[in-house]
Amino acid sequence: MNSEQVEDLVRRAQQGDVPAFERLIAEHLAIVRRFARAFARGHEAAADLAQDALLKVYRSIGGYRFQSSFSTWLYAIVRNVYLDDARSRAGRDRAAERPLEPGGLDADPTVDTDAPRADRRLEREELRRYVWEALGTIPAEFRATLVLYDIEGLTYEEIAAIENAPLGTVKSRLSRGREHLRRVLCGPEGTRRLGDVDAELEDLSVPGNSAAAEYVRPKRTEPA
Amino acid sequence: MTFDTQRSLQLPKEVRDALDDLGDEAPPEEREFSARLHRRLAAAGAPPTPGWVERLQGWAVDVWRDASQKRTLAMGAVLGALATATAFLLLSGGHPFRDGGPAAGPDDDTAEADAPGANVNDESEHKTLRAVGDRHITRDRLGEDIGAERPERSRLPAPRAR
Numbered sequence: 001m002n003s004e005q006v007e008d009l010v011r012r013a014q015q016g017d018v019p020a021f022e023r024l025i026a027e028h029l030a031i032v033r034r035f036a037r038a039f040a041r042g043h044e045a046a047a048d049l050a051q052d053a054l055l056k057v058y059r060s061i062g063g064y065r066f067q068s069s070f071s072t073w074l075y076a077i078v079r080n081v082y083l084d085d086a087r088s089r090a091g092r093d094r095a096a097e098r099p100l101e102p103g104g105l106d107a108d109p110t111v112d113t114d115a116p117r118a119d120r121r122l123e124r125e126e127l128r129r130y131v132w133e134a135l136g137t138i139p140a141e142f143r144a145t146l147v148l149y150d151i152e153g154l155t156y157e158e159i160a161a162i163e164n165a166p167l168g169t170v171k172s173r174l175s176r177g178r179e180h181l182r183r184v185l186c187g188p189e190g191t192r193r194l195g196d197v198d199a200e201l202e203d204l205s206v207p208g209n210s211a212a213a214e215y216v217r218p219k220r221t222e223p224a
Numbered sequence: 225m226t227f228d229t230q231r232s233l234q235l236p237k238e239v240r241d242a243l244d245d246l247g248d249e250a251p252p253e254e255r256e257f258s259a260r261l262h263r264r265l266a267a268a269g270a271p272p273t274p275g276w277v278e279r280l281q282g283w284a285v286d287v288w289r290d291a292s293q294k295r296t297l298a299m300g301a302v303l304g305a306l307a308t309a310t311a312f313l314l315l316s317g318g319h320p321f322r323d324g325g326p327a328a329g330p331d332d333d334t335a336e337a338d339a340p341g342a343n344v345n346d347e348s349e350h351k352t353l354r355a356v357g358d359r360h361i362t363r364d365r366l367g368e369d370i371g372a373e374r375p376e377r378s379r380l381p382a383p384r385a386r
Contacts, residue, residue: 014273015270016269016270018262018265018266022261024259030250031255034246037246037249043253046251047253051260053260055268056231056264058268058271059268059272061271061272062271062272062273063274065282067286125353127242127245128245128249131243132246150243151243151246151247152247153247178235182235182239185236186236186238
């Protein structure tokens with residue numbers, strides 16, 4: 001979508017054109033929802049939080065004055081909603097900011113556990129939930145930076161614009177968030193759970209994961 | 225959005241892989257989510273247009289942002305001027321007013337003589353003072369005291385005897 005199209009959609013959305021707004025945010029939906037997952041316990045709570053954030057974006061779009069890119073403005077509002085939610089009492093109840101207990105994660109009862117393939121899927125889901133829970137123990141500001149950089153693949157400059165903070169602050173937040181995450185995930189319990197992550201990731205390539213393929217980002221190339 | 229291939233290098237491989245995996249995760253129930261969002265957006269009505277307070281606020285933010293850029297430029301200019309002045313001061317050997325300035329340097333003889341509390345008993349000072357001629361002479365050339373009360377010789381030339 002080029003800048004003229006974005007500008008046209010923004011102007012229409014500012015007039016109350018809901019389909020135009022939906023087209024505008026369509027390509028950012030996955031990031032907004034994954035970002036919400038870091039601030040909520042479970043997918044349902046994350047969906048609620050993402051909906052609240054997008055509704056806030058819609059109500060605020062009249063104030064968008066094309067000073068920054070639309071995605072930067074959108075993520076800035078979404079981030080603020082998530083941080084406000086994490087700071088509020090309701091957010092504290094909803095978010096996963098609690099000590100990570102070894103073995104405290106049970107299997108998702110909605111997943112079919114009969115087939116061996118379903119077992120692998122279950123393990124994978126459990127591992128993901130474990131990592132999301134670990135992310136939930138990081139202080140909210142560091143967590144937001146870490147999710148945007150290490151999970152969503154944004155650059156330092158983009159995050160600095162979203163957080164309205166200097167580059168040094170972004171790097172500092174990222175470093176502290178990583179340190180916190182490393183402490184949690186590289187403990188005895190984390191090492192045990194992450195030990196088979198490579199084998200789990202190989203299962204990603206099995207057919208039937210077309211829904212996931214829509215959201216797959218460009219793969220990182222490891223340095224030599 | 226661009227993609228940085230050097231990210232996550234400080235994290236252990238297992239953690240990096242786990243975060244990558246989260247990034248590839250598809251949020252569930254996409255259709256339900258979109259349908260519910262559509263309903264809520266439609267119920268919300270048209271977004272409010274910013275009133276004069278919001279516009280004024282936006283204008284103030286813009287002005288503040290522009291001013292901060294100008295402040296940066298002005299600060300750079302001031303720092304540059306200070307650096308240049310310091311460099312000139314160092315190159316001139318610490319005597320910025322040597323050539324005819326109002327302040328006196330340490331090797332200025334007249335300045336010492338003019339200074340209050342100058343040591344008049346010192347021989348060299350004595351000569352200097354005599355050369356300057358602004359103080360009463362109390363000793364003769366051999367160093368004998370000639371008295372401070374000695375009336376000063378008239379500066380007018382004596383009338384010639386015819």
